[in-house]
Amino acid sequence: MFKDYDKIKELESSYIINTYGRNPEKTPLFVEGKGCILHDEEGNEYLDLLSGLGVNNLGHSHPGVVEAATKQMNKLLHTSNLYYTVPQVELSKLLIENSFADKVFFANSGAESNEAAIKLARKYSELKYGENRKKIITVKKSFHGRTLATLTATGQEKVRKGFGPLPEGFSYVPLNDIDALKKEVDDKTCAVMIEPILGEGGVHPCEKDYLEQAKELCKEKDILLIYDEIQTGMGRTAKLFAHEHYGVTPDVMTLAKALGGGLPIGAMLCTDEVAKSFSPGDHASTFGGNPVAAEAGVAVVNTLLEDGFLENVQEKSSYFVKELEELALNYSSVQGVRHKGMMIALQVDGCAGEILGECLSKRLLINAIGDSTIRLLPPLVIEKNQIDIALGILENVIADIES
Ligand SMILES: Cc1ncc(COP(=O)(O)O)c(C=O)c1O
Structure with missing residues (x-):
């Protein structure tokens, strides 16, 4: 028809x-x-x-993804995050064992994963330094999503036009300009959010030196370094995560796009120290880590990790x-x-x-x-x-x- x-x-x-x-x-x-x-x-x-x-x-x-998702669809489609489910735990274990991170929060898309990262960074900062340290610095020409917070985080004016009032507390610096970043960091800054390679911005990679110095700066000031690996992750750059090319790990990393092999799933990964800032009720998602999408994610990660x-x-x-x-x-x-x-x-x-x-x-x-x-x-x-x-x-x- x-x-x-x-x-x-x-x-x-x-x-x-x-x-x-x-x-x-x-x-x-x-x-x-x-x-x-x-x-x-x-x-x-x-x-x-x-x-x-x-x-x-x-x-x-992909046959492995289709088989995993189909099997899971015949068993259990959804329960809510009030209960434990096996695929979510399997996928989290795989992601943690193969990254810098200790903990994960599951979402459904890239923008949602970045929203989780933005909320977590602000909560981390508030618990340690009070309410006035919430600014997040991002890169000009970056892209972080289309929700109100993530389009404000995005370093492109055109995506914001017509949607104000926008959330406060975002500013933008040119890519690979460490002096500009140093100048922009102040006592109100809680995080720096970077795509290791600008995707929607036209495939512009960060320089190694830039990321190393950005990490050092963040460490010195207890500012969180967030990598948006939504486009660069899951083998896209011939490493599981693009930042592995640089040898510079973040405090927080976001994933989505290829994670579910075609099914919608996103994830925010972080260190234990940062993860502790979220308590029950601080963040949630009805579908986040849905069993079918998570089981597809397990098949994706296992395939990417196959020898060779x-x-x-x-x-x-x-x-x-x-x-x-x-x-x-x-x-x-x-x-x-x-x-x-x-x-x-x-x-x-x-x-x-x-x-x-x-x-x-x-x-x-x-x-x-x-x-x-x-x-x-x-x-x-x-x-x-x-x-x-x-x-x-x-x-x-x-x-x-x-x-
Ligand atoms: C780097 C990056 N972050 C975030 C997003 C937003 O992801 P989604 O469209 O799944 O919300 C995209 C989408 O293109 C992206 O490339």
Whole structure:
């Protein structure tokens, strides 16, 4: 009944609030996915280099994730957090044993995980230093979510427009500018919140030196260092968490996106010392750590931790980046490549929209950030021959644009 493209398009625009700015002529209707391939309603195949905005790190309908979730669905869908459930405990154990953290709080999305981090940082500070030390410093061009607190934390004016009054106590500094951060930290500051690699901001990595000095500064002033690893986590950069590349651990880290392998789940992880600031009743979520999503998360983490999995991601991403760098040398419209593992951006001054549209018509899914950045977040399970197909399409499109 609902497989006719024009009918779906018509119903979508009559029933669903227009927040996603879709191109009505070109937006595909997907009905199936496996690995790196999506199928539209007519059975056309698309190669997905965006992974549902960094969610499908294990590809679409990963068999381990589907099996784990299906088994759990047949046992227990939901109980509420008034009771114990097994998957939540299993997932927390896996996350804690494989990270800096001692404790976790489960949410349903990235923004909610960041809300939890913001609340925890403020509570930690209030208990130790009183009510007047609540400021959170974030990075310009960062992205932390769309709830009122997280859009205020986001270092981009455009996401806040029209939504005031906004919560107080956020300020912004340029990325990788330690002097600016030092200047902004004052006796009202309780936390610094950073994406180790700006995702929505266009794949701009933090410098190691910057994170080391930021950590030192935070330690000295008892300010919490929060990493938003919602996009960079879960193997995206060929490490389980991106901060492992830097060897600089935070006090708090947030996860979501790829954690549930396609099911919605978020998490805030932290040290014991910080976790103690929350008491029963301070924070909660009806669905947070839902058994099905948590069981999917267990399958995701176990897959990422399989012997050689992340090394293989590193190898494939090095190949991909080497070829993209070659492309940049041959075409003047590609000015450079920024990357960490399978988080990749091409700098393409002014023609990102055109490249995106042409790739879509050749059934290659990529992402454009503004006019000048192409972002690629391929599933980590992408195969070398699929990377070659993607490279061929990108090169043709860029060559056509330049001709
Ligand atoms: C770094 C980062 N933080 C937070 C979010 C918000 O996550 P969600 O859309 O699940 O609320 C995103 C989403 O793109 C993100 O990239």
